[in-house]
Each structure stands twice: as C-alpha cells, then as structure tokens.
Amino acid sequence: MVLVLFFLPLAFVLSAEASRVLELSDKFLEIRKDSGHWLVMFYAPWCGHCKRLEPVYAHVAQALYRTSINVGKVDCTRFSSLATEFSVRSFPTIKYIRDTEHQTFTGDRTKEEIVSFALRMAGPPIQDIKQSEKLQSLIMSNQLFFLYIGEKEGSLWDSYYYGASKLQPYSFFYAANVGVAKLYSNASQLPSLSVYKEGKQYTYIDTIIESQADFATINESVYKWLNEERFETFQKVTRGNINQILQTKKYIVMAVVEENKLFQISKEMEEFRDRIKAITLKKRDKYHKHFQFGWIGSPELANSIAMSVLPLPYLLVLNSTTNHHYIPEDEPSQLTEEAIDLFLEQIFNQSAPAYGGNSLPVNLYRTYFEARTTLGEMWWGNPVLTTLLFGLPLGFLSLIIYSVCCADIMDAEEEEEQLLHKKEE
Numbered sequence: 123m124v125l126v127l128f129f130l131p132l133a134f135v136l137s138a139e140a141s142r143v144l145e146l147s148d149k150f151l152e153i154r155k156d157s158g159h160w161l162v163m164f165y166a167p168w169c170g171h172c173k174r175l176e177p178v179y180a181h182v183a184q185a186l187y188r189t190s191i192n193v194g195k196v197d198c199t200r201f202s203s204l205a206t207e208f209s210v211r212s213f214p215t216i217k218y219i220r221d222t223e224h225q226t227f228t229g230d231r232t233k234e235e236i237v238s239f240a241l242r243m244a245g246p247p248i249q250d251i252k253q254s255e256k257l258q259s260l261i262m263s264n265q266l267f268f269l270y271i272g273e274k275e276g277s278l279w280d281s282y283y284y285g286a287s288k289l290q291p292y293s294f295f296y297a298a299n300v301g302v303a304k305l306y307s308n309a310s311q312l313p314s315l316s317v318y319k320e321g322k323q324y325t326y327i328d329t330i331i332e333s334q335a336d337f338a339t340i341n342e343s344v345y346k347w348l349n350e351e352r353f354e355t356f357q358k359v360t361r362g363n364i365n366q367i368l369q370t371k372k373y374i375v376m377a378v379v380e381e382n383k384l385f386q387i388s389k390e391m392e393e394f395r396d397r398i399k400a401i402t403l404k405k406r407d408k409y410h411k412h413f414q415f416g417w418i419g420s421p422e423l424a425n426s427i428a429m430s431v432l433p434l435p436y437l438l439v440l441n442s443t444t445n446h447h448y449i450p451e452d453e454p455s456q457l458t459e460e461a462i463d464l465f466l467e468q469i470f471n472q473s474a475p476a477y478g479g480n481s482l483p484v485n486l487y488r489t490y491f492e493a494r495t496t497l498g499e500m501w502w503g504n505p506v507l508t509t510l511l512f513g514l515p516l517g518f519l520s521l522i523i524y525s526v527c528c529a530d531i532m533d534a535e536e537e538e539e540q541l542l543h544k545k546e547e
Contacts, residue, residue, distance in 0.1 A: 141185035144194040148201045160219040161186065161240045163195040164205055179216075182240070191240050218243040218291075224400070225291050230362035242294060247286040251298040257306050261318055266354060267294040271303045272313025275362040277337065281344035282315055293352040294365060307419065315344070317351040320403070324351065350414075355406055356399045357416040361423055368442040372414045373469060375402075378436040381419035394435040394454055397505045401459050412470060414442075422495065429478065429491045437462075439469055445484075446476040 146162065154160065156266065163179055165172035183193035198205040208224055209216055216227040218240060225243055229235040248270070251257050260267060268283050272295065286295035297524035300312060308323055309316060315326040326347050351369050359367060359376055367374060377398040379391035385397070395417050402415040409415070418424050424438055425431050428447055432438065437457060439448040450457060450465045457465075478484055 141180055142187050142193060143180055143280065144192065146196045146204070148196070148203050150196070150204060151207060154219060155221050157192065158220075159191045159244050160216050161191055162219055164208065164210040164213065164215045164217070165195055166196050166199050166213045167197060170198075172214040175214050175231050178231060178233055179236070182236045185233065185237050186240055189241070189244065191244050193522070219443045227291070228366065229292075230360050235362070238294075239291060242290055242292075247290045248283060248295045248297050251296050251302055254302050255284075257296075257298060257303060258376055261306055261471050264319075264321060265294065266317070266319040267296055268302065268315070268317050268348065269307070269350075270295075270297040270313065270315050271300060271307055271309060273299075276313065277340045278313050278315060278344070280337065281341045282348075284341055285345040285348040286333070289348055289352060293348075315347075319351075319354055320394060321483050351453055352537075353416075355410070355415060356402050359416040359418045359423070360420065364423070365415070367414060368440075370414050371442055372412055373466075374440040375413050375415045375466070376424065376438050376440070377417040378421060378424040378432055378434060378438055379417060379419060380421050385419070387419065391435045394457075395455070398437065398462075401462055404459075405463075409466065413466060415456060418508065425495065426488075426492055427478075429484075429488055437465075439466075441476070444476075445478055446529045447478045448476060 130533075143163075161182070163172075163175070166173075179193075179195070186193055196204045198210060204210075208215075208219070210217075214231075214237075216231075216236065218225045218227070221241070227236060227239050229239060248269050251260075251269075257269075268282075268286070270279065273279070282295075282297075289295075307314065307316065316323050326344065328343050328347075350372070353367060353370070357363075357367065359374070375398075377395045379387045379395050381387050398415070400416070402409065418438075421432065421434060424436070427440055428438060428449070435454050437450055437454065441447070448465075448469050450461070452461050452465075465474065478488075
C-alpha cells in the first residue's frame with residue numbers, strides 16, 4: 123500500500139469506485155524499472171471486447187491485491203506511447219511487465235487463467251517444493267504441473283530449466299528433493315521428470331539421457347515432451363489456447379458441441395463428448411504420441427476451421443502443421459471405438475480425404491467465409507446498427523460515384539451543345 127501511495131501522483135489515479143486496478147499514464151515508462159511487477163491491460167474506450175473484460179479484470183486485481191503484483195490498465199487512445207513501447211497491436215492486450223521485460227498473455231480471458239499467468243510470471247521458472255504437504259496439496263488439487271525430483275545438476279536438470287524458462291507463461295514447473303517427493307512419485311530412477319494431470323503421473327523416459335547425448339539433442343527431446351504434455355489428455359479448445367495447442371505439431375481431434383451462455387450443453391451433446399473422452403483416456407498410450415484430443419464448446423471456432431457450418435455434435439480433426447482438416451463419414455451416433463480407431467488410422471497413414479490447407483485459394487476462401495460469418499452474426503445481433511455501419515458508407519460512396527459520372531455526362535452534353543451551336547452559326 124505504501125508503494126501505491128508513493129507513485130500515485132506520478133503515474134495513476136484510482137477510479138471513482140473502489141477498484142484495485144490502477145489507471146496508468148505515460149509516466150509509467152519512467153517508474154516501471156523501480157516499481158516491481160506489473161500486470162497491465164492495454165485498452166481502448168471504444169473497444170467492445172475491452173468493456174466485456176473490464177469486470178473480469180477487476181476481479182483479477184482483487185485476487186492479486188495482497189501479492190507483489192501491481193495491476194494496472196492503460197487507455198491507449200490517450201497514451202499511445204505506451205502502446206508503441208510495448209508493441210501493442212490489438213485491444214485488449216494483457217502483459218506482464220518486470221523491468222525491461224514483458225510477456226503477453228495469450229490464454230482465455232477468465233479470472234482463473236489471468237491470475238495463474240500472473241502468478242507464474244511473478245516467480246522463478248521453476249519453483250522449489252520444500253515440504254511434502256505442499257506437494258500433496260498440489261496433487262490433490264488436480265492442477266496440471268511438472269515436477270523434477272533429484273539433484274539440480276546434470277543434463278536432465280539443465281534441459282528442464284531451459285524448457286521451463288521458455289514455457290513459464292503457460293505451465294507450472296516445480297522441483298523437489300527425494301525426501302519430499304518419495305511418497306508421491308512412481309519414478310523408477312533418479313533424477314526423474316514427471317507431469318501430474320488427471321490424477322495420474324506420467325514420467326519422461328528417453329534413452330538419450332542415459333547415452334549422454336549432446337546437450338542440444340537432450341534439450342530438444344525434453345522441450346518437445348514438455349510442450350506436448352502441458353495440455354490435458356482431453357483439453358477444452360478455445361480461441362485463447364488453440365494457437366498454443368497447435369504448437370504440439372500433432373493431429374488435433376476435437377468433439378464439437380455447443381455451450382450456452384451459462385457454459386452448459388445439451389444432454390445429447392454431453393453424451394457424445396463424454397463418449398469421445400472415455401475412448402481417449404482408455405487408449406491414451408496408443409494415441410498420445412500423434413494425437414491431441416479435446417472438445418470445442420464454440421461451433422463458430424470449428425466452423426472457421428472447416429470453412430462450413432457443421433452439424434452438431436460433430437468430430438473434427440485438424441493437422442496442426444498443414445492446416446488440413448478431416449471429417450468422418452459416420453454419423454456421430456455411429457462413432458464407436460472401432461469406428462474412431464479406423465478413422466484415426468486412416469488419417470495417420472494419409473489415406474483419409476483431407477480438406478483445407480494453406481494454399482492461396484483456401485486462405486482467400488477462409489477470409490471470405492470468416493468475413494461473411496462475422497457480418498451475419500452482426501446482422502442477427504443488431505440489424506439496425508449493421509445497416510448503419512455498412513449502409514451509410516456504401517450510400518455515400520454511391521453518391522460520390524453518381525456525382526462523378528453525372529458530372530462527366532453533363533460536361534459531354536455541354537460540349538455537344540456548343541458544337542451544334544457553332545455549326546448553326
């Protein structure tokens with residue numbers, strides 16, 4: 123609180139209500155190096171997404187109030203220098219700022235996701251667990267996290283630290299000694315590296331560690347494993363995390379359903395999603411190396427991938443490296459375990475029909491489809507406003523074109539009349 127009062131006349135003024143979010147000015151550039159850790163939202167007053175995020179962001183500030191993280195926001199229409207300094211290109215943008223370094227938040231704009239991001243960035247890449255009770259609490263919470271057990275030296279530790287430094291914005295990374303972790307680990311040898319998720323422990327195993335391969339090779343192997351395992355086996359796919367999921371370089375298998383505004387889905391769709399999830403968890407060992415499974419609650423996102431309006435529920439598979447997508451021939455009700463096995467095998471051996479991709483015609487059609495979809499949503503949401511936004515500019519453009527054309531016709535008629543008049547004389 124002393125820190126807040128000290129910088130109050132220089133950088134920000136509290137809003138009229140008792141908000142924990144501090145309004146920053148361009149003075150922030152002068153004080154940021156000496157004022158600790160900051161979570162900052164860059165916004166524009168006219169931005170609808172910014173307005174929807176504002177109450178969520180207020181809850182984030184409240185949750186982080188008693189931590190070392192200061193929570194602020196910047197009106198980029200007033201202080202454009204801040205937007206330029208931090209490379210802000212869209213609104214809203216949330217960044218974690220410490221000294222001269224800043225990291226952009228890319229997850230879902232929920233209180234839980236933003237708070238977790240801030241807490242990860244506030245600490246070191248790897249956090250030490252010094253008490254077995256803390257580890258037990260983490261495991262009981264069903265939170266996804268990575269754990270290194272053993273001495274902090276050697277190839278595995280160095281590679282783990284490298285990967286944690288790169289992936290810190292997205293996952294929690296911990297380390298513990300053998301005494302702390304012995305009751306909660308099934309690792310057969312030390313040092314060990316594991317991921318805890320869905321109530322289970324999955325251990326990193328690779329013979330290159332034992333063969334003392336060069337550091338670059340071990341780094342690549344460990345980083346690849348960390349990058350792939352940082353998602354649940356059956357992950358919810360959203361606009362906020364899909365770009366991160368695509369970095370696994372796997373086939374992304376998605377059960378497409380529709381959530382309402384209360385994040386609820388119909389019984390039929392829930393049964394379909396749960397059936398796909400059960401098959402996924404049952405055959406994890408078979409599929410996990412090449413396929414990442416999940417579900418989509420937003421049909422618009424799935425439609426954008428398929429570039430068509432999909433029936434619901436549906437199963438959609440996306441190749442994360444080529445952007446090709448695959449759809450099963452069977453109806454959703456007929457997607458048994460055997461049918462899904464056959465479908466995924468056909469995708470993997472490249473015998474299944476592929477659609478989409480990254481070619482220029484496909485990208486042009488995708489742009490057209492998304493523009494048409496966006497315009498349709500705007501029309502159904504507010505036809506009057508949509509008419510004003512697009513009708514008025516088109517009307518003015520028509521008047522301008524008409525005026526130019528009419529002026530040319532009138533000039534031509536005047537010239538003809540002058541010629542006729544001269545002939546008569």
